[in-house]
Amino acid sequence: MDQARNGHDSRSIDPAAKEMLRIADREGYATIWERYEQQQPQCSYGQLGTCCRICSMGPCRIDPFGDGPTRGVCGATADTMVARNLARMAAVGSSSHSDHGRKVALLLKAVANGSNTDYHIADPDKLTAVAERLGIPTAGRSTAEIAGDVAAVAIDCFGNQGEEPIVFMEKYMPKKRFQRLRELEETLYRTTGAKTGLLPRAIDREAVDILHRTHFGCDHDPLSLVAQSVRCSLSDGWGGSLIATELQDILLGSPIIRPVKANLGVLEAESVNVVVHGHEPILSAKVVEMAQSPECRAAAEAVGAKRVNVVGLCCTGNEVLLRQGVGMAGNESHSELAIMTGAVDAMVVDVQCIYPALADLASCFHTKFVTTSEQAKIPGALHIQFEEHEADAIATRIIKTAIDAFPNRNKARVYIPQHTSTAIVGFTVEEILKALGGTPQPLIDLIVTGTIKGVAGIVGCNNVKVQQDFFHRTLTEELIKRDILVIGTGCWAIAAAKSGLMDLPARELAGPGLQAVCGQLGIPPVLHMGSCVDCSRMLNLAGALADHLQVDISDLPLVGSAPEWTTEKAVAIGTYFVGSGIPVHLWPLPPILGGPQVTKILTSDAKDVLGGWFFVEEDPKATADRMEQIIMERRAALGI
Ligand code: SF4
Ligand code: MSK
Structure with missing residues (x-):
């Protein structure tokens, strides 16, 4: 594949990526770009959304240009198929964010009741601000009491079985928008005689609702399916994601404006490099913290390294960049390129946006590819199960795995593109x-x-x-x-x-x-x-x-x-x-x-x-x- 000519590379405009892609081409490392070429031509039914494999009478597909059947075996139209597929995408996306938020809410509960001592309330002012917004009394109460109540409201937003909108949305969404959605629900009921909800009742419920209504033989009405996609997505934005953000600020500290460095040049040739990748900072913030511990520093020096250099990728990288000033190695398409530098001693991943190909690629180097979540296991990876109540010990173990790998680094293969921006x-x-x-x-x-x-x-x-x-x-x-x-x-x-x-x-x-x-x-x-x-x-x-x-x-x-x-x-x-x-x-x-x-x-x-x-x-x-x-x-x- 020759996609790089005269300094132009059709794959990336990033100067560090271009350098790494030249190495990939020379050494024959497989990348997303190469696998994408191998996938051509991609299925046009899939691109248009008109394929359905919801039941075993299918898969069915409809050519939107009029060639062939206009309905699936059950009679589903192209619009039904498209709307059902879209709703399922919205449900999966919302669930990913919201499940992340749930874990933070459960951790806040554990910190509040004292069953977790590895974390603490890092920003009591934010806790007070969130509590006041939710209408939780704060005067004369202990931090633990307030945190317990905030956690309880958040957890209730996931599983409440009532019909009223989730509390976080009600308290955070601007009044006029909330009223408009409520009036819209009423108008739709009045004019169609059918219930069409837009305000989420509970975060888990809206995703389950989509799984139910897109089951064989349920909701076939495109408008109804789109409306539920909106409702489920709102339960993410004004629910699960909002809870994740607000409670992470409470537990890990609110970000402050600060300068950081970004791009592959944040890797250090003389240090143990640990790349954290994924989304949930409950783990990555600990990895950053424990890398500074006397124990890890001494262990790094003992193998001849200057220090343990933790850097980020994707969103967990964004989280530790904002809160702890950690250097950012890159975005999604940089994940393979980071390993190809030969300077990554461990890539530690939690959930979401992690290519399974990283395990194979890491095996071409000394790099330990470490999965940590029961929800994201990857064949070929080293799995170190993360447990919040043993966070300090597990983060230390992960760092020691990287330190142990450092002596195996082949210095002749190391190439770190010297690009960073402030x-x-x-x-x-x-x-x-x-x-x-x-x-x-x-x-x-x-x-x-x-x-x-x-x-x-x-x-x-x-x-x-x-x-x-x-x-x-x-x-x-x-x-x-x-x-x-x-x-x-x-x-x-x-x-x-x-x-x-x-x-x-x-x-x-x-x-x-x-x-x-x-x-x-x-x-x-x-x-x-x-x-x-x-x-x-x-x-x-x-x-x-x-x-x-x-x-x-x-x-x-x-x-x-x-x-x-x-x-x-x-x-x-x-x-x-x-x-x-x-x-x-x-x-x-x-x-x-x-x-x-x-x-x-x-x-x-x-x-x-x-x-x-x-x-x-x-x-x-x-x-x-x-x-x-x-x-x-x-x-x-x-x-x-
Ligand atoms: Fe085909 Fe209908 Fe089954 Fe979908 S649900 S696979 S359109 S028969
Ligand atoms: S990490 S969702 S590739 S932004 Fe949030 Fe990046 Fe998109 Fe994942």
Whole structure:
């Protein structure tokens, strides 16, 4: 495969990735890009969403261009198939985030009742703020009592069997949005005579509801299936993800604005390198902490290493980057490339976004590939089971595994591309408000005067179908040039960090208004808000603006994008943005285009009903044009 010519590589725009891909080509290491080529041509029924294998009379497929049957064996239409497939994606994505949130809630309960002593309440102020928001009394009560009550409310959001909306959503969602969804439910009942819920009743219940209604012979109505996808996704954004973010801040500390380094150059030739990869910082934060212990430092020195250097990948990397200032090795498509440096002594993974191919690749090196979760076992990996109540001991054992591997490193094979960028990170809602003097009013004033036209939230992954980071970077540059402040999370945030867009000099790339604001506040034009679950921070920022102005989120000049999306979690995020009233751009194409009715609901009807909708566009500049146009239309509607 010759994808690299004259410095151009159709696989990635990242300079470190390009160097590593030259090594991969030379040495014959398999990568996602090579396996993608081997998968061609990919199934067009799958791409359009019109295949169904829900029952054993299938699999059935419908050619949307009219060749062949127009219904599955049971009579299901293309729209039913597309809507059911989409609903299942939303359920899986929501469940992944929410199950992560559940574990944090259970840990908070264990810390509160004293059964876990490896963790503690790291941010009592945040605990008080969350408790007050939930209506939990705080005056004269101990931290443990308050934490116990917060944990109980969070845990109840997962399994409550009542019909009322989940408490976290009720207390956090801006009032006008909550009212709109409630009125919409009532209108749909009145006009159709059928119940169509939008406000989630319990986090687990909405995902189970989708598994039930997409069982053979249940819900075949595309609108009903899309509505439940929205409800389930809202239970993620305003439920599971929100709980994960808020409770992690309480247990692990709230992020502060700080500089970090990003890209493969954070690996150190003379140190034991441990890469943490996945999503749940309950483990990775401990690995970072225990790497500094006298025991681990002495063990590293004993094998001739300078120190234990823990660096991050993907979202668990984002979590430790924000809270502990840990260097960021890269985003999703960097995971194989990191191992190929030959300098990674252990890659420690928890859950989500971990290629199974990493186990094979690690076996070509001295690298220990360590799985830790009962939910993410990978053949060929070394499994060290993580238990929260023995976190210190297990994290130490993991680090010692890396230290033991260090002497086996073949120095002749080590190549660390010397690329890093500085990124100023940690822009939580609290930190943004602090920078603004404690209220959203200065940001609102800047938007009203047009100094900043609006805010774009960008999220999501790398996708082998898009040149790595190209869409992320080009779209972000285009938006800031137009005086649109860009905020975001996940692998997009890592792409922006690697490309220098989160460093102060990047303000030179911004339009005059945004440039002046960045100069005044001493911030970059592109703000890192965290990991995938921290998309809830973006919802909270939108909610703070909406409540301050007493409007709905859908009235604000806000727009979203997932320009290199890959996972089912991205489907859930995009859908809860839409359900919260924010228009969302997607690329690559979502697997819905084979269902004309579903496509119309999501790209057109949703606009009037929810105030948020999806649109697809493959060109970054055209995407920025459309996002700017939406922002300008919303400004005009507000009379600004
Ligand atoms: Fe075919 Fe219907 Fe079974 Fe799907 S549920 S596989 S469309 S028969
Ligand atoms: S890690 S969901 S590839 S952003 Fe959150 Fe990156 Fe997408 Fe996973």
